Amino acid sequence: MPLLLSRAFCFLQSSRPSMAHFSTSITQKARLKGVVFDMDGTLTVPVINFTAMYKAVLGDQEYASIISQNPSGIDILHHIENWSPDKQQKAYEIIADYERQGLERLQIMPGAAELCGFLDSKEIRRGLITRNVKEAVDLFHLRFGTAFSPALSREFRPYKPDPAPLLHICATWDFHPSEVIMIGDSLKDDVACGKRAGAFTCLLDETGRYDSPEFDSVDLKPNFKVSSLTEVRSVLEANFDLIS
Ligand SMILES: [Mg+2]
Numbered sequence: 001m002p003l004l005l006s007r008a009f010c011f012l013q014s015s016r017p018s019m020a021h022f023s024t025s026i027t028q029k030a031r032l033k034g035v036v037f038d039m040d041g042t043l044t045v046p047v048i049n050f051t052a053m054y055k056a057v058l059g060d061q062e063y064a065s066i067i068s069q070n071p072s073g074i075d076i077l078h079h080i081e082n083w084s085p086d087k088q089q090k091a092y093e094i095i096a097d098y099e100r101q102g103l104e105r106l107q108i109m110p111g112a113a114e115l116c117g118f119l120d121s122k123e124i125r126r127g128l129i130t131r132n133v134k135e136a137v138d139l140f141h142l143r144f145g146t147a148f149s150p151a152l153s154r155e156f157r158p159y160k161p162d163p164a165p166l167l168h169i170c171a172t173w174d175f176h177p178s179e180v181i182m183i184g185d186s187l188k189d190d191v192a193c194g195k196r197a198g199a200f201t202c203l204l205d206e207t208g209r210y211d212s213p214e215f216d217s218v219d220l221k222p223n224f225k226v227s228s229l230t231e232v233r234s235v236l237e238a239n240f241d242l243i244s
Contacts, residue, residue, distance in 0.1 A: 203224070
């Protein structure tokens with residue numbers, strides 16, 4: 001055995017009290033200390049018609065061209081970032097208008113309160129990351145009756161799918177990202193953010209839209225997929241060490 005390899009082997013052997021201990025440790029479930037939620041379409045029932053909003057901002061033709069190049073979805077905020085100030089202002093007004101309509105119809109997602117009660121009972125921290133504005137988070141907190149902390153809105157830059165907001169929450173909690181799971185209904189924002197940060201990811205896919213063939217080629221796979229928030233508890237119980 002080459003010297004380097006034999007040294008590495010010895011190190012592994014000596015750092016391991018016994019093989020029995022080793023086999024226990026590799027089958028051990030990961031410890032879960034925190035859950036970070038997306039807001040729109042995850043903790044609240046989706047009411048914003050994103051396709052209509054994108055078309056209103058981009059125009060039908062540009063929308064069709066962009067969606068054909070981005071099968072997993074459009075990053076509208078990123079897309080308008082380099083527009084001229086006038087054009088950008090108009091786009092933000094259209095987005096704000098759609099978001100305002102969404103707020104008026106805000107509804108808490110079924111299963112959200114029960115899941116949060118379960119997490120609280122296990123002393124698992126709850127955070128929130130949204131690409132929506134702080135005003136929307138404040139209204140959600142008011143309606144939900146209990147706060148997520150930290151709750152980062154669009155004012156925190158860079159926003160999802162950048163991992164920065166999730167890494168910020170992990171740092172605030174003093175948890176390693178591998179002790180945290182990101183749950184959201186968007187593959188391109190929530191799952192991408194979670195994976196880039198090194199956290200576990202759970203995709204909420206209520207309608208089974210991510211089962212369609214167009215997503216086969218998308219190189220982004222969540223660790224878990226659920227069709228409702230009520231399924232999350234059993235996923236966590238089956239896959240993680242939740243002893244508080
Ligand atoms: Mg969402």
